[in-house]
Amino acid sequence: xxxxNGLNLQQQQAVMAGLGPVLVLAGxxxxxxxxxxxxxxxxxxxxxxxxxxxxxxxxxxKAAREMEHRVVDLLGDMARGVSLGTxxxxxxxxxxxxxxxxxFNANFVxxxxxxxVSLVKRALAEFNLDEKIYRPLNVHAAISHAKNExxxxxxxxxxxxxxxxxxxxxxxxQELLLSNNALDFDDLLLWTAYLxxxxxxxxxxxxxxxxHVLVDEFQDTNLAQYNLLKHLASFYHNIFVVxxxxxxxxxxxxxxxxxxxxxEEDYPDTQKIMLEQNYRSTQSILDAAMAIIDRNPYxxxxxxxxxxGQGNKITVFEAYDDRAEADFxxxxxxxxxxxxxxxPGDFAIMYRTNAQSRLxxxxxxxxxxxxxxxxxxxxxxxxxxxxxxxxxxxxxxxxDELSLARVKSVPPRxxxxxxxxxxxxxxxxxxxxxxxxxxxxGQGKQSAYQEAFSGRSGTALTKFGAxxxxxxxxxxxxxxxxxxxxxxxxxEYHAYxxxxxxxxxxxxxxxxxxxxxxxxxxxxxxxDFLEQIALVSDQDTIEAxxxxxxxxxxxxxxGLEFPVVFIVGLNDSVLPHSRSFxxxxxxxxxxxxxxxxxTRAKDRLYLLYSQNRSMxxxxxxxxxxxxxxxxxxxxxxxxxxxxxxxxxxxGLGRVERWPDTQAGSERSAAPIIERRFHPxxxxxxxxxxxxxxxxxxxxxxxxxxxxxxxxxxxKRVAASLARLDILQ
DNA sequence: AGTCATTCCTTTTTT
DNA sequence: AGGAATGACT
Numbered sequence: 030x031x032x033x034n035g036l037n038l039q040q041q042q043a044v045m046a047g048l049g050p051v052l053v054l055a056g057x058x059x060x061x062x063x064x065x066x067x068x069x070x071x072x073x074x075x076x077x078x079x080x081x082x083x084x085x086x087x088x089x090x091k092a093a094r095e096m097e098h099r100v101v102d103l104l105g106d107m108a109r110g111v112s113l114g115t116x117x118x119x120x121x122x123x124x125x126x127x128x129x130x131x132x133f134n135a136n137f138v139x140x141x142x143x144x145x146v147s148l149v150k151r152a153l154a155e156f157n158l159d160e161k162i163y164r165p166l167n168v169h170a171a172i173s174h175a176k177n178e179x180x181x182x183x184x185x186x187x188x189x190x191x192x193x194x195x196x197x198x199x200x201x202x203q204e205l206l207l208s209n210n211a212l213d214f215d216d217l218l219l220w221t222a223y224l225x226x227x228x229x230x231x232x233x234x235x236x237x238x239x240x241h242v243l244v245d246e247f248q249d250t251n252l253a254q255y256n257l258l259k260h261l262a263s264f265y266h267n268i269f270v271v272x273x274x275x276x277x278x279x280x281x282x283x284x285x286x287x288x289x290x291x292x293e294e295d296y297p298d299t300q301k302i303m304l305e306q307n308y309r310s311t312q313s314i315l316d317a318a319m320a321i322i323d324r325n326p327y328x329x330x331x332x333x334x335x336x337x338g339q340g341n342k343i344t345v346f347e348a349y350d351d352r353a354e355a356d357f358x359x360x361x362x363x364x365x366x367x368x369x370x371x372x373p374g375d376f377a378i379m380y381r382t383n384a385q386s387r388l389x390x391x392x393x394x395x396x397x398x399x400x401x402x403x404x405x406x407x408x409x410x411x412x413x414x415x416x417x418x419x420x421x422x423x424x425x426x427x428x429d430e431l432s433l434a435r436v437k438s439v440p441p442r443x444x445x446x447x448x449x450x451x452x453x454x455x456x457x458x459x460x461x462x463x464x465x466x467x468x469x470x471g472q473g474k475q476s477a478y479q480e481a482f483s484g485r486s487g488t489a490l491t492k493f494g495a496x497x498x499x500x501x502x503x504x505x506x507x508x509x510x511x512x513x514x515x516x517x518x519x520x521e522y523h524a525y526x527x528x529x530x531x532x533x534x535x536x537x538x539x540x541x542x543x544x545x546x547x548x549x550x551x552x553x554x555x556x557d558f559l560e561q562i563a564l565v566s567d568q569d570t571i572e573a574x575x576x577x578x579x580x581x582x583x584x585x586x587x588g589l590e591f592p593v594v595f596i597v598g599l600n601d602s603v604l605p606h607s608r609s610f611x612x613x614x615x616x617x618x619x620x621x622x623x624x625x626x627x628t629r630a631k632d633r634l635y636l637l638y639s640q641n642r643s644m645x646x647x648x649x650x651x652x653x654x655x656x657x658x659x660x661x662x663x664x665x666x667x668x669x670x671x672x673x674x675x676x677x678x679x680g681l682g683r684v685e686r687w688p689d690t691q692a693g694s695e696r697s698a699a700p701i702i703e704r705r706f707h708p709x710x711x712x713x714x715x716x717x718x719x720x721x722x723x724x725x726x727x728x729x730x731x732x733x734x735x736x737x738x739x740x741x742x743x744k745r746v747a748a749s750l751a752r753l754d755i756l757q
Numbered sequence: 758a759g760t761c762a763t764t765c766c767t768t769t770t771t772t
Numbered sequence: 773a774g775g776a777a778t779g780a781c782t
Binding site for chain 2: 383
Binding site: 758759760761762763764765766767 | 775779
């Protein structure tokens with residue numbers, strides 16, 4: 030079998046590299062996923078490696094699924110058994126299997142970010158520390174950072190008082206996690222790394238099993254992940270990593286692109302392969318990307334090239350404010366679809382911070398056009414979903430106090446903070462978790478417990494405990510979906526959240542969506558279901574074949590590509606973000622972030638900034654991003670500033686869905702004769718009055734201009750016929 | 758115990 | 773502007 034079909038020389042070298050460590054430096058769009066998957070196929074198909082001796086690690090479930098899909102495409106059933114997953118899910122699997130060596134048991138739950146902060150708050154409260162001075166979020170960030178550096182509480186550096194306090198909180202935080210039989214995200218990596226470090230027998234078992242270890246996005250690994258990989262590959266040393274320092278954008282999460290350099294030091298016999306040819310973007314887009322990234326110091330310049338041709342210049346658009354940015358995006362998209370230049374799913378709109386999505390969403394909603402927003406938070410962050418997850422988690426693991434606290438009054442059942450505090454105090458006395466005491470009460474056998482809880486609150490607790498007991502019995506024999514049904518039924522949740530309003534209906538719909546997700550775990554069980562929920566990433570919510578424009582953060586955009594990309598909010602203090610100003614390392618990362626965004630575009634790129642932007646509710650004037658200065662004038666098809674038209678455009682009427690068009694293969698080539706009109710120009714028409722130019726192109730010796738008129742909406746005119754005046 | 762109103766605080770980025 | 777957290781009220 031040939032697994033190098035259609036690959037260039039460097040790609041072939043990578044796919045067929047011999048044994049030992051291999052480092053593939055892969056620029057954007059250079060086909061690194063392809064190399065990884067073909068390599069796996071090659072190992073199995075041509076080298077006779079057995080699938081279960083291969084481990085492939087990614088950062089998102091989506092990437093893992095895609096790789097699996099592609100390997101199966103190449104090999105069919107032969108590919109079954111490859112260990113393929115994210116760092117976190119692979120670690121969770123190992124930790125459950127090896128729980129006997131660890132201070133928690135196999136049905137641990139994974140605490141999400143909210144839980145993690147709650148736990149820090151609890152620790153702070155125990156030490157009587159002021160949350161204003163010790164910000165839970167900051168304290169947690171410090172703890173998380175330490176964990177990523179493999180620092181246990183004892184090793185936490187304490188050069189000042191504040192750090193001493195942080196160390197004590199960290200210590201307590203870990204105790205609390207264990208007493209809840211819970212792990213946070215960082216623990217998954219930390220515990221696995223120490224498990225392999227401290228138990229040579231366990232380490233060797235895994236190291237012997239995994240003859241080949243392959244890693245995607247290696248520049249995003251932190252020290253914990255790096256060590257983990259080192260242990261896993263400690264026997265065969267067949268470690269194949271793919272990465273690009275220029276696309277390292279997770280420094281704040283402990284990622285260290287220097288791991289790429291460290292790799293070469295740790296494995297002196299590394300074979301190094303560079304993939305530089307880009308198969309994604311036009312040369313104009315690559316030129317812009319290089320103009321941006323070349324300003325970063327301490328890097329070996331890369332020459333990105335393509336044979337796709339020069340393509341359109343990139344468009345830079347200055348809007349009056351962030352709202353006008355959104356309007357420009359909408360109208361440009363509408364025009365290109367109307368002109369059959371693109372399909373709705375071809376567009377992506379990217380931004381630095383999540384908060385920026387709101388104006389864009391409003392603009393889409395206002396124009397009555399569909400869109401897709403990337404973000405798991407959207408669904409899993411909803412109250413009703415968190416409620417249901419908390420119930421399931423509590424049933425799965427009664428030690429989970431945070432879920433208990435969440436669930437105790439959903440719906441209200443006569444158990445308040447006071448009662449819960451009593452329960453907790455009592456539980457402490459008998460050295461049990463509150464949930465276990467509750468279960469005991471529910472079984473009604475341990476009369477010792479019942480004496481402690483008399484009266485109204487005692488009845489309420491006993492009743493709740495009985496429910497919990499019933500569910501935990503059920504959990505053993507029924508599927509997650511059945512269990513969910515029973516819980517919903519018992520607590521009459523439908524009546525509780527659906528008050529007949531639209532929002533109420535939405536809430537119930539969400540619960541039903543959750544139920545549908547649970548149905549997929551019919552034979553995998555509650556544990557897997559909860560784990561999957563805990564480890565979904567925003568990227569995982571991206572639909573492969575979206576039929577509508579996608580809104581997403583620049584971070585979420587990594588690894589994706591779109592024919593047309595808008596990057597909005599290119600203003601100083603947004604991108605680069607103001608919190609990066611005083612740290613050169615962070616400024617470099619902001620630059621890489623823009624680089625990542627630019628290199629997502631295949632055909633067209635729009636960079637938008639505005640004169641004013643709203644911050645905390647009020648509007649203030651803003652500076653263009655300093656990064657824009659690095660783009661040479663000749664690369665830009667500059668769009669004119671819109672005049673101070675603050676008015677909201679009229680929208681595009683009642684369009685329920687994007688027109689169902691086929692993108693023509695006959696996309697117009699770059700114009701040869703002079704254009705008079707450019708996107709963003711304000712024009713006046715004798716009958717339609719004022720409007721904004723969205724686009725223009727040369728066709729048959731005439732200039733065809735698309736204009737969005739404030740009064741009549743979108744019109745297409747020929748410049749030679751319409752008597753258009755350029756305003757201002 | 759639970760509901761409602763007021764304050765205050767926020768903005769990186771996310772497994 | 774909007775959401776969470778705190779605190780008064782029923």
